[in-house]
Amino acid sequence: xxxxxxxxxxxxxxxxxxxxxxxxxxxxxxxxxxxxxxxxxxxxxxxxxxxxxxxxxxxxxxxxxxxxxxxxxxxxxxxxxxxxxxxxxxxxxxxxxxxxxxxxxxxxxxxxxxxxxxxxxxxxxxxxxxxxxxxxxxxxxxxxxxxxxxxxxxxxxxxxxxxxxxxxxxxxxxxxxxxxxxxxxxxxxxxxxxxxxxxxxxxxxxxxxxxxxxxxxxxxxxxxxxxxxxxxxxxxxxxxxxxxxxxxxxxxxxxxxxxxxxxxxxxxxxxxxxxxxxxxxxxxxxxxxxxxxxxxxxxxxxxxxxxxxxxxxxxxxxxxxxxxxxxxxxxxxxxxxxxxxxxxxxxxxxxxxxxxxxxxxxxxxxxxxxxxxxxxxxxxxxxx
Ligand code: GLA
Numbered sequence: 001x002x003x004x005x006x007x008x009x010x011x012x013x014x015x016x017x018x019x020x021x022x023x024x025x026x027x028x029x030x031x032x033x034x035x036x037x038x039x040x041x042x043x044x045x046x047x048x049x050x051x052x053x054x055x056x057x058x059x060x061x062x063x064x065x066x067x068x069x070x071x072x073x074x075x076x077x078x079x080x081x082x083x084x085x086x087x088x089x090x091x092x093x094x095x096x097x098x099x100x101x102x103x104x105x106x107x108x109x110x111x112x113x114x115x116x117x118x119x120x121x122x123x124x125x126x127x128x129x130x131x132x133x134x135x136x137x138x139x140x141x142x143x144x145x146x147x148x149x150x151x152x153x154x155x156x157x158x159x160x161x162x163x164x165x166x167x168x169x170x171x172x173x174x175x176x177x178x179x180x181x182x183x184x185x186x187x188x189x190x191x192x193x194x195x196x197x198x199x200x201x202x203x204x205x206x207x208x209x210x211x212x213x214x215x216x217x218x219x220x221x222x223x224x225x226x227x228x229x230x231x232x233x234x235x236x237x238x239x240x241x242x243x244x245x246x247x248x249x250x251x252x253x254x255x256x257x258x259x260x261x262x263x264x265x266x267x268x269x270x271x272x273x274x275x276x277x278x279x280x281x282x283x284x285x286x287x288x289x290x291x292x293x294x295x296x297x298x299x300x301x302x303x304x305x306x307x308x309x310x311x312x313x314x315x316x317x318x319x320x321x322x323x324x325x326x327x328x329x330x331x332x333x334x335x336x337x338x339x340x341x342x343x344x345x346x347x348x349x350x351x352x353x354x355x356x357x358x359x360x361x362x363x364x365x366x367x368x369x370x371x372x373x374x375x376x377x378x379x380x381x382x383x384x
Contacts, residue, residue: 200288207372288343
């Protein structure tokens with residue numbers, strides 16, 4: 001049974017009638033361009049086939065009833081009182097999106113809703129961005145207002161910054177709202193220009209969940225962001241996106257070793273994103289190999305210069321990179337646990353998946369989950 005069907009069934013069971021709307025927002029996997037988004041740089045994510053769905057029906061009063069399939073929990077609150085700290089923690093992301101809409105003058109009705117998804121939670125596949133975007137989709141549909149996909153994404157980013165308190169970049173919400181089937185998105189995180197890069201035939205995206213859950217990621221993330229801002233200031237640039245390797249070398253004795261390495265990661269990662277996007281989009285043979293090498297180099301840089309990998313991610317990436325048919329693998333998302341991603345030859349995927357899991361389990365004692373996915377379409381809403 002698909003998640004959409006589960007959510008629809010649960011709605012009928014709970015509320016004794018059919019929903020009026022079903023909204024959907026996918027998770028994302030970042031192929032390359034890690035920690036570059038908040039440096040005004042380049043990223044190359046794709047929306048994935050796993051998504052959050054919410055089925056809903058407006059009410060005549062201002063009460064919201066929200067049922068979470070994944071958290072086996074439900075809650076009720078008033079659409080006019082969205083930041084009550086006593087409400088369950090899982091409801092904070094959906095409430096944040098409603099809060100954003102209310103703040104922007106969209107006057108929302110109360111509604112009954114069921115939310116559920118198949119994006120593993122806390123694994124670095126942007127389940128929270130998907131919840132924000134899906135609730136923005138739902139809220140807009142309930143009021144009949146329209147917004148561009150980009151603006152829906154930026155709304156989700158503001159929810160993170162202003163309601164959740166996470167200083168994230170724009171990548172996750174942009175991928176969730178703007179994804180295109182069979183395409184990765186080359187996003188310029190300064191201009192917000194998006195170029196669709198067709199995924200080459202013959203390659204599959206394999207997501208490898210290490211089953212190691214990220215600890216302290218929020219504080220480490222905020223620290224990286226501060227380090228980047230400090231390095232940009234010393235280099236005399238607006239953001240590290242504007243720094244060059246030559247400029248970095250010239251300023252080396254004014255930078256601590258940590259700031260030097262953080263900046264080197266961002267500068268080289270932006271170059272690797274461009275190289276990978278070009279290679280994936282090229283019609284000549286060898287593109288996947290070049291892109292795969294960029295993924296491998298990205299991992300080394302995140303591990304050594306940016307220091308956001310961990311033992312489990314390194315083990316997973318090494319095992320993946322050693323398999324026949326693997327063009328390249330790297331950690332994906334904020335790091336410190338969660339998922340790695342690999343580009344794998346379609347014909348080798350089955351053997352890849354069969355081989356990687358057991359070797360990883362033996363080395364770490366953790367049970368990994370591997371998902372094969374194609375790039376998927378971004379968020380939307382349907383009337384049912
Ligand atoms: C998280 C953030 C993104 C991005 C990545 C790292 O997913 O939400 O904005 O910074 O980490 O690339």
